[in-house]
Amino acid sequence: xxxxxxxxxxxxxxxxxxxxxxxxxxxxxxxxxxxxxxxxxxxxxxxxxxxxxxxxxxxxxxxxxxxxxxxxxxxxxxxxxxxxxxxxxxxxxxxxxxxxxxxxxxxxxxxxxxxxxxxxxxxxxxxxxxxxxxxxxxxxxxxxxxxxxxxxxxxxxxxxxxxxxxxxxxxxxxxxxxxxxxxxxxxxxxxxxxxxxxxxxxxxxxxxxxxxxxxxxxxxxxxxxxxxxxxxxxxxxxxxxxxxxxxxxxxxxxxxxxxxx
Amino acid sequence: xxxxxxxxxxxxxxxxxxxxxxxxxxxxxxxxxxxxxxxxxxxxxxxxxxxxxxxxxxxxxxxxxxxxxxxxxxxxxxxxxxxxxxxxxxxxxxxxxxxxxxxxxxxxxxxxxxxxxxxxxxxxxxxxxxxxxxxxxxxxxxxxxxxxxxxxxxxxxxxxxxxxxxxxxxxxxxxxxxxxxxxxxxxxxxxxxxxxxxxxxxxxxxxxxxxxxxxxxxxxxxxxxxxxxxxxxxxxxxxxxxxxxxxxxxxxxxxx
Numbered sequence: 262x263x264x265x266x267x268x269x270x271x272x273x274x275x276x277x278x279x280x281x282x283x284x285x286x287x288x289x290x291x292x293x294x295x296x297x298x299x300x301x302x303x304x305x306x307x308x309x310x311x312x313x314x315x316x317x318x319x320x321x322x323x324x325x326x327x328x329x330x331x332x333x334x335x336x337x338x339x340x341x342x343x344x345x346x347x348x349x350x351x352x353x354x355x356x357x358x359x360x361x362x363x364x365x366x367x368x369x370x371x372x373x374x375x376x377x378x379x380x381x382x383x384x385x386x387x388x389x390x391x392x393x394x395x396x397x398x399x400x401x402x403x404x405x406x407x408x409x410x411x412x413x414x415x416x417x418x419x420x421x422x423x424x425x426x427x428x429x430x431x432x433x434x435x436x437x438x439x440x441x442x443x444x445x446x447x448x449x450x451x452x453x454x455x456x457x458x459x460x461x462x463x464x465x466x467x468x469x470x471x472x473x474x475x476x477x478x479x480x481x482x483x484x485x486x487x488x489x490x491x492x493x494x495x496x497x498x499x500x501x502x503x504x505x506x507x508x509x510x511x512x513x514x515x516x517x518x519x520x521x522x
Numbered sequence: 523x524x525x526x527x528x529x530x531x532x533x534x535x536x537x538x539x540x541x542x543x544x545x546x547x548x549x550x551x552x553x554x555x556x557x558x559x560x561x562x563x564x565x566x567x568x569x570x571x572x573x574x575x576x577x578x579x580x581x582x583x584x585x586x587x588x589x590x591x592x593x594x595x596x597x598x599x600x601x602x603x604x605x606x607x608x609x610x611x612x613x614x615x616x617x618x619x620x621x622x623x624x625x626x627x628x629x630x631x632x633x634x635x636x637x638x639x640x641x642x643x644x645x646x647x648x649x650x651x652x653x654x655x656x657x658x659x660x661x662x663x664x665x666x667x668x669x670x671x672x673x674x675x676x677x678x679x680x681x682x683x684x685x686x687x688x689x690x691x692x693x694x695x696x697x698x699x700x701x702x703x704x705x706x707x708x709x710x711x712x713x714x715x716x717x718x719x720x721x722x723x724x725x726x727x728x729x730x731x732x733x734x735x736x737x738x739x740x741x742x743x744x745x746x747x748x749x750x751x752x753x754x755x756x757x758x759x760x761x762x763x764x765x766x767x768x769x770x771x772x773x774x775x776x777x778x
Contacts, residue, residue, distance in 0.1 A: 276617075377718065
């Protein structure tokens with residue numbers, strides 16, 4: 262396939278998306294689906310503009326802007342904490358085969374546990390406050406980073422470990438110069454998964470603990486049958502997921518450039 | 523070493539036993555100081571036995587597992603159908619790419635309020651969200667698997683003059699079975715996590731809700747029992763899927 266045809270298909274795939282939106286427009290405007298459940302695209306767009314205070318007339322409440330900032334902040338703070346502790350703990354566990362043998366089975370057991378299942382426990386320990394949600398976000402998002410780091414350290418080429426022993430490297434130097442660079446692809450993949458989890462747990466946490474944010478906003482919108490506000494919130498959450506994932510994929514590509522021959 | 527087998531068997535249990543012991547000690551001390559936020563694991567075990575005796579444990583577990591399985595079935599059938607379609611036709615894959623890139627990152631939990639509005643509480647809302655959450659990974663993994671089907675097999679189907687349907691069912695689907703089971707294993711993990719999350723956030727049914735209600739009625743022992751049980755169920759289901767996937771791979775002659 263030559264370049265112009267690839268360009269054509271790219272254009273065509275935008276067309277498919279537009280066709281889906283057009284279908285939505287027809288379905289909601291013609292009343293195929295009740296507007297209580299499916300608002301029109303223009304109403305959703307109006308809610309978005311008003312909520313983000315972009316309508317130009319200065320009439321918008323700008324509420325959604327604050328909610329978005331709160332959710333994104335929670336997600337990023339939790340994710341950074343998760344990455345930091347995940348790598349620290351993972352390196353500590355992963356660097357020693359004997360520690361791995363003692364602790365890894367427990368980690369594997371906890372891995373499939375849904376992060377949101379910790380919310381009730383965290384609520385009864387910490388109460389309903391922003392710190393509690395942040396804790397659960399960080400804790401839930403930590404697992405993929407932690408396990409990826411342990412795996413990355415376990416998979417270091419044995420000869421590299423022998424070289425380190427021959428050079429009489431200290432343990433810290435071994436972690437810094439051999440373990441971490443080797444585990445980097447695993448860690449970055451884990452961090453990408455962690456970001457997705459952080460967003461999900463942040464939204465669930467806001468819903469349950471009524472902390473202000475998009476999660477609470479869409480739940481309240483649904484309870485009040487404000488479908489256009491609900492859709493505006495869903496669109497924003499999708500956008501957050503899309504942008505954060507794209508940024509991280511880009512960073513991953515840049516950071517791992519040295520790996521490719 | 524003669525005791526090395528015993529030692530190896532014992533080793534994984536030491537860390538969790540120490541953790542549970544420490545928690546028992548801490549919770550008892552907290553209870554002695556008048557806190558009712560935590561319960562020692564021994565009380566949780568008693569609460570667990572109670573729930574298992576009066577049947578509430580099994581109803582809730584059955585609801586969650588059943589809904590997760592049905593949702594996964596729905597999401598998987600759709601994901602496999604679209605995945606095969608997009609995998610076989612490069613044109614379709616390119617035309618669909620932007621829509622998929624835009625829709626896929628929507629967090630599944632963002633649809634909880636929408637499903638609540640559309641379906642009310644109950645099986646259907648949870649089903650819809652689990653199906654949405656499992657649809658995307660299956661779509662992507664099946665598409666990748668189909669694209670890696672040996673090209674000669676597809677040539678054979680062309681030479682035999684098979685119709686598109688015959689090609690999908692007789693050539694492509696059998697060829698991707700081992701990878702399909704890898705995708706399904708991921709799907710099972712996602713389905714279970716999403717089902718429990720929906721129950722915790724909204725749906726008044728199943729294990730997640732039982733745990734939430736235990737917390738809200740200040741019954742920390744029962745809440746911890748549910749947390750442990752959710753962990754055990756999740757571990758068992760995931761371990762079962764791993765065994766199944768490996769068995770399928772072995773039968774199909776693929777090193778797992």
